[in-house]
Amino acid sequence: MNKTFSKLSTLVLGTALATSFATAGSGELEKIMKKRGLSENDIIRAAKTYLPTGGRDEFVVFSSGGQSGQMMVYSVPSMKILKYIAVFTPEPWQGYGFDEDSLKVLRQGNIRGREINWGDTHHPALSEVDGKYDGKWLVINDKANPRIGVIDLEDFETKQIVVNPVFKSAHGGAFFTQNSDYIIEACQYAAPFDNNYHPIEEYKETYRGGVTMWKFDNKEGRIHPEKSFTLELPPYMQDLSDAGKGASDGWGFTNSFNTEMYTGGIEVGMPPFEAGCSRFDTDFLHVYNWEKLAKLAKDDKNVKVVNGMRIIPMSVAVANNALFLIPEPKSPHGVDVSPDGEYIVVCGKLDTHASVYKWSKIKALIDAKAYAGKDPYGIPILDMKKSLHGQVELGLGPLHNQFSNVKGEMYTSLYVDSQIVKWNYLELKVLDKENVHYNVGHLCGMEGKSADPQGKYIISLNKLAIDRFQNVGPLHPQNHQLIDISGKTMDLLYDMPIPLGEPHQAVAIRASKLHPHVRYKMGTNTKTGKPHIGKTLAGQERIERDGNKVAVYATMVRSHINPERITVNKGDIVTMYITNLERAEDETHGFTVDNFDIHASLEPGETTELKFTADIEGVFPYYCTEFCSALHLEMMGYLMVKDPNKKYTSAQKLKMKSMSPEELKAEYDKTVAVNAATDEVIQSVVKFLKDNGYEKHPVIVDLVTDALDQYGQIKEQKAKSDEAVKAGDLEKAILFENMIWQYMVKTADVGIRAKDALVRLVATKQSTSAQRGEKAFGEGGCSGCHVIGKVSSGPDLTGVLQRHENAEKWVNNFIMNPEKMYKDPYVAGMINYFNLKMPNQHMTQEEITDIIEYFKWVEENANLF
Ligand code: K7E
Numbered sequence: 001m002n003k004t005f006s007k008l009s010t011l012v013l014g015t016a017l018a019t020s021f022a023t024a025g026s027g028e029l030e031k032i033m034k035k036r037g038l039s040e041n042d043i044i045r046a047a048k049t050y051l052p053t054g055g056r057d058e059f060v061v062f063s064s065g066g067q068s069g070q071m072m073v074y075s076v077p078s079m080k081i082l083k084y085i086a087v088f089t090p091e092p093w094q095g096y097g098f099d100e101d102s103l104k105v106l107r108q109g110n111i112r113g114r115e116i117n118w119g120d121t122h123h124p125a126l127s128e129v130d131g132k133y134d135g136k137w138l139v140i141n142d143k144a145n146p147r148i149g150v151i152d153l154e155d156f157e158t159k160q161i162v163v164n165p166v167f168k169s170a171h172g173g174a175f176f177t178q179n180s181d182y183i184i185e186a187c188q189y190a191a192p193f194d195n196n197y198h199p200i201e202e203y204k205e206t207y208r209g210g211v212t213m214w215k216f217d218n219k220e221g222r223i224h225p226e227k228s229f230t231l232e233l234p235p236y237m238q239d240l241s242d243a244g245k246g247a248s249d250g251w252g253f254t255n256s257f258n259t260e261m262y263t264g265g266i267e268v269g270m271p272p273f274e275a276g277c278s279r280f281d282t283d284f285l286h287v288y289n290w291e292k293l294a295k296l297a298k299d300d301k302n303v304k305v306v307n308g309m310r311i312i313p314m315s316v317a318v319a320n321n322a323l324f325l326i327p328e329p330k331s332p333h334g335v336d337v338s339p340d341g342e343y344i345v346v347c348g349k350l351d352t353h354a355s356v357y358k359w360s361k362i363k364a365l366i367d368a369k370a371y372a373g374k375d376p377y378g379i380p381i382l383d384m385k386k387s388l389h390g391q392v393e394l395g396l397g398p399l400h401n402q403f404s405n406v407k408g409e410m411y412t413s414l415y416v417d418s419q420i421v422k423w424n425y426l427e428l429k430v431l432d433k434e435n436v437h438y439n440v441g442h443l444c445g446m447e448g449k450s451a452d453p454q455g456k457y458i459i460s461l462n463k464l465a466i467d468r469f470q471n472v473g474p475l476h477p478q479n480h481q482l483i484d485i486s487g488k489t490m491d492l493l494y495d496m497p498i499p500l501g502e503p504h505q506a507v508a509i510r511a512s513k514l515h516p517h518v519r520y521k522m523g524t525n526t527k528t529g530k531p532h533i534g535k536t537l538a539g540q541e542r543i544e545r546d547g548n549k550v551a552v553y554a555t556m557v558r559s560h561i562n563p564e565r566i567t568v569n570k571g572d573i574v575t576m577y578i579t580n581l582e583r584a585e586d587e588t589h590g591f592t593v594d595n596f597d598i599h600a601s602l603e604p605g606e607t608t609e610l611k612f613t614a615d616i617e618g619v620f621p622y623y624c625t626e627f628c629s630a631l632h633l634e635m636m637g638y639l640m641v642k643d644p645n646k647k648y649t650s651a652q653k654l655k656m657k658s659m660s661p662e663e664l665k666a667e668y669d670k671t672v673a674v675n676a677a678t679d680e681v682i683q684s685v686v687k688f689l690k691d692n693g694y695e696k697h698p699v700i701v702d703l704v705t706d707a708l709d710q711y712g713q714i715k716e717q718k719a720k721s722d723e724a725v726k727a728g729d730l731e732k733a734i735l736f737e738n739m740i741w742q743y744m745v746k747t748a749d750v751g752i753r754a755k756d757a758l759v760r761l762v763a764t765k766q767s768t769s770a771q772r773g774e775k776a777f778g779e780g781g782c783s784g785c786h787v788i789g790k791v792s793s794g795p796d797l798t799g800v801l802q803r804h805e806n807a808e809k810w811v812n813n814f815i816m817n818p819e820k821m822y823k824d825p826y827v828a829g830m831i832n833y834f835n836l837k838m839p840n841q842h843m844t845q846e847e848i849t850d851i852i853e854y855f856k857w858v859e860e861n862a863n864l865f
């Protein structure tokens with residue numbers, strides 16, 4: 001009822017808004033709405049999510065990439081996908097797994113000597129200080145192969161992968177403790193800790209669950225496996241976890257879904273897993289004091305070591321009052337700790353309720369040793385009722401939770417109902433429900449699992465898209481839906497198909513907390529952050545041979561690769577160290593040698609190692625794979641592999657007609673003249689930049705520095721050209737003059753980019769009317785004869801409002817009825833000069849008014865044209 005009313009009021013408001021737009025916009029908005037069948041609410045939602053060109057969003061989301069083994073980065077509210085981060089799977093764009101340095105990171109994920117080239121990513125987590133995101137590190141689990149990947153948010157690259165040596169799968173991670181001291185990872189599918197065969201009949205005796213506490217160094221951003229430990233747990237299929245915070249800091253919570261310890265067996269006539277796993281009414285929430293366990297783990301007498309992992313047996317944890325169980329509604333999924341750490345919310349996916357546990361009640365039971373019993377492994381059980389704050393009926397299939405900035409308010413996904421429910425966990429009542437499409441798993445709030453949730457939006461991470469998008473075959477994308485939660489009731493704003501893998505969970509952070517850099521210190525190994533052993537500066541390029549090992553020290557800078565020819569013998573092992581010498585933002589070069597399955601992406605300042613065996617004879621072009629400048633196609637070279645056991649007969653030299661000295665001289669003069677003309681253009685751009693105070697804008701300064709870098713190379717080339725002229729070798733001189741021209745083109749390329757950027761920065765802002773005027777000017781036919789800032793087939797209109805008495809009226813009348821003014825002496829003069837009559841473009845009065853506004857804007861910024 002309430003909701004209908006509010007939707008209605010939005011509609012009314014929307015209509016009013018659209019009407020006022022419509023009047024201001026000469027009905028254009030109305031026309032578009034009609035043509036595209038958009039409602040007023042659609043327009044409001046579009047406005048809430050639209051990001052004007054060049055704009056920035058408020059939040060950045062890191063989403064798991066599911067079976068792709070990667071991560072996805074997008075921004076909210078516009079839902080623009082910004083990047084895929086390569087984590088567990090080779091990724092060619094970033095060169096991940098195709099150059100030696102990233103391959104080393106990828107291969108840290110080998111399991112028992114085997115290469116693993118994919119992952120099933122589920123739960124990303126951001127590093128925290130006092131439970132709040134610090135924007136430094138991002139980690140994610142791989143459920144299929146028990147691993148954690150660590151990503152540096154300075155460059156959004158994966159720096160470390162650690163393998164859990166005792167788990168056989170890992171779903172219940174990754175979750176940071178509130179100061180990022182540890183990362184929690186629970187196993188889910190119970191299995192023996194060792195690598196031996198154990199019959200399933202010995203499940204209860206030899207299969208184990210567990211929680212690994214990975215020691216994390218938040219300064220250096222690395223996991224330290226030798227300082228980590230695992231808490232042994234019964235084979236209850238531990239599912240998700242969360243770390244306590246605030247009141248419950250130092251404790252961990254992990255739920256489970258098979259306390260029946262059922263082991264299935266369809267093939268021997270047993271009912272399937274799913275039947276036996278949900279027989280009991282309750283499963284167990286595991287509550288453990290990780291802070292105490294961490295201290296215990298340091299002493300050898302408290303641990304047994306399996307596959308190098310320090311394991312605290314259940315008996316040790318129990319004897320030290322560090323492990324407890326509390327019944328929870330059967331087959332739960334999410335367990336989530338409130339921002340203040342006082343409430344622990346568990347949603348049973350087979351139960352319609354959410355159960356809200358209260359930490360102070362749990363702690364009191366623990367302190368009083370008031371146990372309701374013990375499980376078969378001797379772990380004390382706390383009474384469920386006495387631990388609960390209360391339960392709320394939410395709907396069918398409640399799964400995961402996120403908190404909002406309003407105290408007591410939270411959001412829960414309902415898998416079966418395909419809804420998001422907003423409710424109050426303090427007052428235990430439901431507030432609102434919103435339909436989503438379809439079958440939502442996790443949901444993502446803005447910093448919604450931190451100690452400082454921001455509210456504003458919830459993203460529904462839907463599993464299915466069914467009818468939502470253009471059919472792209474039987475494998476559909478999933479659907480992330482953005483929901484506005486700033487009002488009393490929720491409003492669904494936006495659908496985003498996910499074209500990568502099933503993203504289980506996502507975490508969002510305020511964009512203002514992220515400070516990634518745009519370039520590396522020259523010669524950096526980006527995977528270690530240290531200088532690369534193959535760092536090569538300009539002038540240090542070389543090829544070194546040691547037996548059948550060939551090391552190439554190469555550089556890349558617009559627009560050449562140095563060296564440009566590499567000749568090796570068949571069977572040689574070739575290592576290429578390549579440094580991108582650029583300093584300019586976004587001047588990435590890519591590198592590959594055709595047919596050798598290697599690729600590197602070299603960001604400005606980065607050095608990378610590529611390695612291959614030249615095991616096939618032939619000629620192989622290598623080239624830059626990023627369109628990095630106007631001369632990008634020319635950025636190439638040849639790898640020539642010859643067979644040392646073969647005799648090669650040289651080809652008959654072709655007799656080519658050579659140029660006469662006069663022809664050569666003519667070409668040389670022409671080239672020099674072209675260079676002089678190009679230089680004039682460059683100087684005019686430089687003058688424009690200086691006149692408009694470019695030094696005040698750091699972004700422009702970067703571009704100008706880069707342009708001048710290119711320009712600075714010309715002197716050396718000119719000297720070489722002059723030398724060749726002196727030596728009488730005009731052919732060579734022409735080549736050097738051509739090189740000068742290349743540098744000039746590159747200078748102009750960046751220089752003009754700087755000029756355009758500067759114009760945008762210094763021009764006054766266009767009014768809406770002027771914007772429409774510019775559009776009308778372009779579409780109405782004016783631009784066919786008039787170019788602003790230039791005389792073309794018609795006069796330059798810069799200053800047109802200065803040229804006439806009562807100019808606005810004059811221009812207005814002239815556009816409205818040009819024929820009437822052909823006799824006006826000024827107009828007659830122009831008709832005579834251009835041999836053209838201004839035609840009647842049948843503009844409306846509104847369009848003419850807008851065009852005059854545009855002329856005013858042109859006038860204000862006349863110096864920029
Ligand atoms: Cu619910 Cu792996 Cu967190 Cu999927 S999990 S939804």
Ligand code: CUA
Binds near residue numbers: 558559589590632635
């Ligand atoms: Cu460098 Cu293309």
